Amino acid sequence: MTTSARFSEQMQAYGRWKENLSQGIDRYQQWLTHNEMADSEDEMRISEILSSLRSEKLTIAFVAEFARGKTELINAIFFSEFDRRLLPSEAGRTTMCPTELLYDSESNSSYIRLLPIETRLQEKSIADYKRDPIQWSSIALDVEDSSGMEEAFKEIVKTKKVTIAEARALGLFQDEDIQFHSRDGVLPDTIDIPVWRHAIISFPHPLLKQGLVILDTPGLNAVGTEPELTVNMLPNAQSVLFVMAADTGVTKSDLDMWNLNVKPLRANHQKGLIVVLNKIDSLWDDLKAEENIRATIDEQCHKASEMLGIDRENVIPVSAQKGLLAKIRHNQETLDRSNILTLEAILANDIIPNQQQLVNQHIKGAIGAMIRESHALITSRLKAAKQQLVDLGGLSGKNRGVIEHLMKTTREEQVAYHKSVEEFNANKKLLSDQSKKLLALLDLAKLDLLVGATREEMSGSWTTGGLKKGMKTFFGGIEEKFEELQEYTEQLNRLVTTLYHKFNAEHDVPDLEPVLFTIDSYSAEMKKLSSDADEFRNSPVTTMTEQSFVVKKFFISLVSHARNLFYKAHRDAEGWRKAVLSPLVKHITERKTEMDQRLENLRKVSESQETIEERINEIKSEAQLLKREYDEITAIFKLIHS
Ligand SMILES: Nc1nc2c(ncn2[C@@H]2O[C@H](COP(=O)(O)OP(=O)(O)OP(=O)(O)O)[C@@H](O)[C@H]2O)c(=O)[nH]1
Ligand SMILES: [Mg+2]
Incomplete structure (x- = not known):
């Protein structure tokens, strides 16, 4: 290998790594569809992860x-x-x-x-x-x-020629530029601009x-x-x-x-x-x-x-x-x-591995929990199938009375279960109402009100002094919002945690843990934006040129950046709200299917004892299929985490 290929080779290898990863995610998507485990939220989330990986x-x-x-x-x-x-x-x-x-x-x-x-x-x-x-x-x-x-x-x-006045209007000519453009001390009528x-x-x-x-x-x-x-x-x-x-x-x-x-x-x-x-x-x-x-x-x-x-x-x-x-x-x-090759090697070794690590963390964070959850579900299905085989084995030779008694207790179990599901749904509604407050705080229209107020305060004073005042209002307003956001987020997380713990205790599933919402990354990004903005505002470029043009452009790009951040935060909060209870909902659906199946087994057996053998064979082949799905999800899990 010559070093000349190093940057491109590393970049190609990085590309292949991303391709493998997205194939793994594709495989997971197919697995979910095949096992009828994907709700529309999951599907959307996976498509988003895939497209963010592919457009990275x-x-x-x-x-x-x-x-x-x-x-x-x-x-x-x-x-x-x-x-x-x-x-x-x-x-x-x-x-x-x-x-x-x-x-x-x-x-x-x-x-x-x-x-x-x-x-x-x-x-x-x-x-x-x-x-x-x-x-x-x-x-x-x-x-x-x-x-x-x-x-x-x-x-x-x-480039093209424009008059000095036109260049000024475009913010491409200031008084400091007079000397640069003058020829023999005379400023020409027109100057070249891009x-x-x-x-x-x-x-x-x-x-x-x-x-x-x-x-x-x-x-x-x-x-x-x-x-x-x-x-x-x-x-x-x-x-x-x-x-x-x-x-x-x-x-x-x-x-x-x-x-x-x-x-x-x-x-x-x-x-x-x-x-x-x-x-x-x-x-x-x-x-x-x-x-x-x-x-x-x-x-x-x-x-x-x-x-x-x-x-x-x-x-x-x-x-x-x-x-x-x-x-x-x-x-x-x-x-x-x-010495170009040395520079290429530095580029390759400095940035590609670093980026790969970031992408890796992001993807695992986004999809790791989902795959774990799928893994847990298929494990519990497999366990349930095995339990059914044991139950059915125990039923052979039992008389009608025993079977009817079993049917009765199973029905009672179902009723109790439905009751706790109703309670769960009420809590789910409560959570949904609470999270609306969070979403409202992240509403772009609200942010635009703050932008409007700031702009009004600054209008007529597009100077660095005016900008200083404006930025104080703007970032002050945002900071207040983030304080409120933090409070709501903590409330919501407490509610979710309580819900999970209650659920775990009632349904005997101790290993389910909620994914909590956090605004830390947005708040860090906002702080960084604010300090970058300060840096720029204090830089001689802006103070030297008390020009409304740069200041205005600067303000616009600040606002655009902040809006983008709010948009992302809102989208993520919305996604979180929809998905946070989904492991519990899935668990409920699983349990329901399982009880229905048990009842169905009992009903068949009560009709004729001969069906027991048949049913056992059916479940055995079902369990085999489940084992295959289990192996596949285990392989996918390894692939994503390798
Ligand atoms: N001798 C020599 N000249 C170089 C080298 N690199 C670039 N040049 C020349 O320097 C001039 C400017 O190079 P550009 O690549 O256009 O510079 P730039 O930084 O992109 O300039 P702008 O686009 O105007 O901002 C060109 O005539 C190049 O041929 C070099 O390594 N050695
Ligand atoms: Mg150039």
Whole structure:
């Protein structure tokens, strides 16, 4: 194995692991249907788990000043087999809008979708627009035709001329930019702005098909003008690559970008942050000894690490350009020298195992309890069948009187059972009523009221000062909601626990434990959002530019994020409410069937003693079938947990 395949091999192996897991879940779904054990809630839950597993994404984001070689690195690491520079990379500013490369397995098609820059005038986040395909321009891609693809990709670097006033209205020109745009001290009438605000490229590359998403961002404060990157896309990426270049060294703007946008992203954990010193080939010199060159590169990495305040080992020197070229020309020596493979290995070992572990935990958490429950049910069916065989064996030779007596006691048992079921149903109703309060608190319409109030308070003061006040109101309101939520959740959990314990005692099933509801993960996510938001608000980018535009955009992306969180929490609470008592309901149904069967056995035997043998044989073959189902669910259990 050459190391060149390492990232892609690990990614493929990860893809196979996910595929096996989803086959296991598929098998479980079939098992449930076959055993008539799935209610519609279960089915929905399993479909959701499956689709979340199949659409699971692993995002690597590239962030840096312009012309550091982000796009060239992407070409070199991921797309060299196209034997060309697939994504446009040129001197000066190239990538004009954040670009996501992925494979859209839902639509199963290749395309470029582009969101017009004018959408910045609207009060909607990019995440909102993603749910609204009409706003996007779409270009179909022919993947067989690499030069056609290369041509189509040029769309993402398009710019157009607009007046300064228009650029201002779009939030793409501030007073600080006057100097940057002036020529000989004179500001031109028009400036170039990107045609597109965001691009999504879907094509069936093997890595993208496994769920890899690459986020390429443009340099030049794009991260500042589109706060959604900071609030949403970059924090959610599994890995962020920060790129500097050896030919420029660490400049002030590199440092600004690092301090404002990258370092805070990983303030709490360094995981998934990779720093690259690109263009080391600019230090290659045929007239110098290899050792000296290596020392110079090492010296540069050392300097860079000191300026960024990170360890020396964390700066990876590479040459994207030579790496790409060497891969295309199959030149191993240059490839080694470009050090691209080291970077690939770090990517592979740093992020894939980590992601696999997270996905594994999530899936087991979501489905593990269900499978255990199914396992317990089939075990109890098997036990019941065995008991019936014992009972029937004991009946042979018994006279009519004995059998009638047994029928009578079984009927009495049934009546008692129905009574406790009625009581159970009353409690179930109580729980359902109580959980409505919880759901009401998570209602999006209620959240929108808070958003409205905050917006009103801020209107006319879209400054960082106004934002500070607004955020206080907004997150203060949310915190209150979470306190109330916590209280209701505890109440509900207490009720559920009591119900289970009562049930366990009455029905002699000590091993049933409820799955309790918790809002901890949402509350943690909300806290993180609040601290990320604080970080951004306090960052010089926003204070420096007292511009209503960025502040407004920032507020919109905050709200969109929070709404999404509430939506998820509401959906999960609703799912929990419907499912929490389902093990008990299933147990009741099981017991009912079992009693019905016992009665049926007795009825048959009371008609004629000859039927006993027949019935025993019937149950024996039923038990055999049950044993097969038992073996299957045991195998599924092992598969999911392996
Ligand atoms: N010598 C050398 N040049 C490189 C290397 N990597 C990239 N370049 C060149 O640097 C220029 C900028 O590269 P890009 O990949 O477009 O940079 P970027 O960071 O994506 O820039 P923006 O898209 O504008 O934000 C291009 O001309 C590349 O060919 C490298 O390793 N060595
Ligand atoms: Mg680029």
